[in-house]
Every structure is written in structure tokens, then in C-alpha cells.
Amino acid sequence: METSSEQTTIPTLHHLSSSQSNRVLWALEELAEGNGLKYGLKAYPREHGVAPKELKSISPLGKSPILTVEPVDQSGHNSLAAEKEVVTESRIILQFISDNYSNGIWVPESPEDKKRDAFFQEFANSTLQPKVTYPLIFELIPVQLPFGLRQLVQLMVKPVVNHWLQDLGPIYQVLEDALSEEKPWFAGAKLGLADFCMNWGMDIATHRKYFDAAKYPKLGKWYMTVVERPAYKATLQKGGSYDLLTFDS
The missing domain is CATH 1.20.1050.10 (Glutathione S-transferase Yfyf (Class Pi); Chain A, domain 2)
Known part of the structure; x- marks a missing residue:
């Protein structure tokens, strides 16, 4: 489990507007605010209500959220030479974030x-x-x-x-x-x-x-x-449209 001072990987969220990816972005924002987590965000607006084809280049189904994880190089940036780990499915992503970046703050005590x-x-x-x-x-x-x-x-x-x-x-x-x-x-x-x-x-x-x-x-x-919560408000500012009435159609 990494802390901000010893962060050896950078998670990047591939985030689709008006989607359940919002809850993953919220989790990352909570850790950025409270633990100093460094993470990347690539926001994809819906095209006539659907996800852009670009997401399929990251994961075959092209469904967001997708989390890619890369080692940090000596300068503290993503290592371009390293192969990315790809994590999909919201619940699995949330568990991955908790296991690897939360320093146990979300683990129940009893x-x-x-x-x-x-x-x-x-x-x-x-x-x-x-x-x-x-x-x-x-x-x-x-x-x-x-x-x-x-x-x-x-x-x-x-x-x-x-x-x-x-x-x-x-x-x-x-x-x-x-x-x-x-x-x-x-x-x-x-x-x-x-x-x-x-x-x-x-x-x-x-x-x-x-x-x-x-x-x-x-x-x-x-x-x-x-x-x-400030982290949730920051999520809405960073994530783009969050229209659950029309889904940007």
C-alpha cells in the first residue's frame, strides 16, 4: 500500500461524462485531498449520449470507468516505457484504489x-x-x-x-x-x-x-x-458533464 510520499505508481482514470465513473473520480479526489494522492484524469465527453470509440483502444468493451496504472520514473512522472496495468469494472477499481492507495482509511475497524x-x-x-x-x-x-x-x-x-x-x-x-x-x-x-x-x-x-x-x-x-463533501464537489468540477436526465444525448 502506497502513501503519497512513496508513490511508485500513478493511476489514471479514463472518465466518461455522465456515467458511474463519477464515483471512482470521487474516491480518487478524497485520497488526493486527504492523502496527497497523485493521479491522472482523462475525461471523455459522450458523443450523442454514447461513449466515444477511443475508449476501446484502452479496453475492448470501451466502457468507463477504466483505470490504467503506470510506474513512476525517477523524475516522478509516468514512465512512458513501462507497460500499463488496466483495471476495469467500478467495484473492482474502487477495491484496487483502496488496496493500493488509501493507506487503510476506508477499511472498517470492527x-x-x-x-x-x-x-x-x-x-x-x-x-x-x-x-x-x-x-x-x-x-x-x-x-x-x-x-x-x-x-x-x-x-x-x-x-x-x-x-x-x-x-x-x-x-x-x-x-x-x-x-x-x-x-x-x-x-x-x-x-x-x-x-x-x-x-x-x-x-x-x-x-x-x-x-x-x-x-x-x-x-x-x-x-x-x-x-x-469538498472532494465530491471537486469531482463535479473536474469530471465534465454529469447529466443523469439526458446523458448528454
Whole structure:
């Protein structure tokens, strides 16, 4: 595990606008602010709502986030001669960053919180994220259609969207019940990987008005605590567009 004073590799995030790469950039910003981590950022704007083909030159699927890792040369810069390590998939990238650059600050201190952190990492990616993605997809499909047909399709998909939105209530309740003064984070007593994982789904839910903070005040407070953090604000400034309504289409 590296500290800023002995950093032997430089991670570079290949970041797509308006994407879940935002939570990875947030994690890097937290470490840059708190630990002095040096990292690179290459931001790619969406082209008519989709990722540019350039990303496929880095990873075959061309999906962001992608983290490339290079050794530091004697001058403290990326070594151009060295082969890059490529890390993909958001949760794997976040774990890699924690393992290699966080100096353990995101590792829960108690066995109970370690179990909690692992559970909510999985919950964020396997339960919350799909459930906010389904209504999003059904809402985006009509937008791509001609005006007259768009209205007809919107009427057709509205019951389906409402069905998915109703499914979110029990999920929010699980998250609400997990938070307390003693454990204000999904990782437990302190910020951890579960919170970075949870952020993407909650960003979608909040931006698209799938989430009513008045009904789930503890979850709403958690979300506001996240977005008010200086590192999160810096993420929005550095990452380019973060439009979860149109996805830059």
C-alpha cells in the first residue's frame, strides 16, 4: 500500500461524462485531498449520449470507468516505457484504489463493520443499481423517438416505469434503517467502499426524482453529506458533464 510520499505508481482514470465513473473520480479526489494522492484524469465527453470509440483502444468493451496504472520514473512522472496495468469494472477499481492507495482509511475497524461494508457494496451494485436503471431505460427510450410517436410510447411505458419505481420503496427502507448516529455511513462508523458504491444509484434516484428524502430522512441526510463533501464537489468540477436526465444525448 502506497502513501503519497512513496508513490511508485500513478493511476489514471479514463472518465466518461455522465456515467458511474463519477464515483471512482470521487474516491480518487478524497485520497488526493486527504492523502496527497497523485493521479491522472482523462475525461471523455459522450458523443450523442454514447461513449466515444477511443475508449476501446484502452479496453475492448470501451466502457468507463477504466483505470490504467503506470510506474513512476525517477523524475516522478509516468514512465512512458513501462507497460500499463488496466483495471476495469467500478467495484473492482474502487477495491484496487483502496488496496493500493488509501493507506487503510476506508477499511472498517470492527468485524461487524467489515461485514456491513461488504454487504452494502453488494447491495448497491446488485440491488439498488439495477432497480434504478430499469425505469431510467424505459424513460429514455421514448425520448429517442419522433415527437408524435414519443407521446404514444410514453403512455405505454408509464405503467412499467411506475411498477419499477414502487419496487424502490423497500430498498430505500433497508438503507434508511441501516443508518444511525453511531453508523452514519454504509461502511459503518466511517466512510468506506460501500458508500462510494452506493453513490451512483442514489445519484440516479435523486437526479431523476425517484427518491423522496422527506420519506427517508436518514438516507436523505447521508446523500446530502456526500454531495457537500469538498472532494465530491471537486469531482463535479473536474469530471465534465454529469447529466443523469439526458446523458448528454
